[in-house]
Amino acid sequence: DAKTTQPNSMESNEEEPVHLPCNHSTISGTDYIHWYRQLPSQGPEYVIHGLTSNVNNRMASLAIAEDRKSSTLILHRATLRDAAVYYCILFRTNDYKLSFGAGTTVTVRA
Amino acid sequence: GAGVSQSPSNKVTEKGKDVELRCDPISGHTALYWYRQRLGQGLEFLIYFQGNSAPDKSGLPSDRFSAERTGESVSTLTIQRTQQEDSAVYLCASSVPGIGEQFFGPGTRLTVL
Numbered sequence: 678d679a680k681t682t683q684p685n686s687m688e689s690n691e692e693e694p695v696h697l698p699c700n701h702s703t704i705s706g707t708d709y710i711h712w713y714r715q716l717p718s719q720g721p722e723y724v725i726h727g728l729t730s731n732v733n734n735r736m737a738s739l740a741i742a743e744d745r746k747s748s749t750l751i752l753h754r755a756t757l758r759d760a761a762v763y764y765c766i767l768f769r770t771n772d773y774k775l776s777f778g779a780g781t782t783v784t785v786r787a
Numbered sequence: 788g789a790g791v792s793q794s795p796s797n798k799v800t801e802k803g804k805d806v807e808l809r810c811d812p813i814s815g816h817t818a819l820y821w822y823r824q825r826l827g828q829g830l831e832f833l834i835y836f837q838g839n840s841a842p843d844k845s846g847l848p849s850d851r852f853s854a855e856r857t858g859e860s861v862s863t864l865t866i867q868r869t870q871q872e873d874s875a876v877y878l879c880a881s882s883v884p885g886i887g888e889q890f891f892g893p894g895t896r897l898t899v900l
């Protein structure tokens with residue numbers, strides 16, 4: 678399975694941006710980069726995904742390195758509701774499975 | 788519209804008993820996934836249904852685990868002769884085919900005593 682590496686935890690202050698890095702050096706050409714987050718006691722929630730180009734949506738931005746071996750999820754202005762575990766996942770189009778690692782636990786300080 | 792629903796929300800059972808967990812996907816979603824999440828850990832893939840194709844069962848941890856899906860609707864995950872290590876939250880997700888987002892249900896918390 679293609680693996681991703683994320684820091685265990687990150688802290689941020691409310692209203693400040695959060696940059697969550699992810700390394701995926703073994704990514705293949707057809708793997709999509711997906712990000713999900715899981716709030717306490719809830720199922721995971723889709724955040725964003727991309728293939729090669731940077732992506733923006735109402736929740737976040739995804740910056741993908743030119744060689745695709747790393748990416749960064751950007752939360753532009755953290756709120757207390759953004760406190761969650763964020764998972765960076767390689768979505769393989771040959772089997773359509775999501776492989777969740779341990780993720781990054783984001784803490785937001787008021 | 789309704790999201791993915793799962794029942795029961797909590798299940799406590801005794802070791803050795805069988806349990807059935809239910810998932811109702813979003814209408815029109817032909818892809819359905821089951822995952823398991825042990826306390827403090829990430830999600831483990833269990834099984835994947837896509838339309839009428841044979842399911843991908845490669846994540847099922849033992850032959851005590853099985854799952855069925857009726858057409859493109861309800862799915863049931865069955866665990867026979869439950870063991871304490873089966874205690875976890877079991878999550879179901881559905882999606883349209885392709886590379887888009889999976890929609891997760893709230894999960895069923897299974898506790899095996």
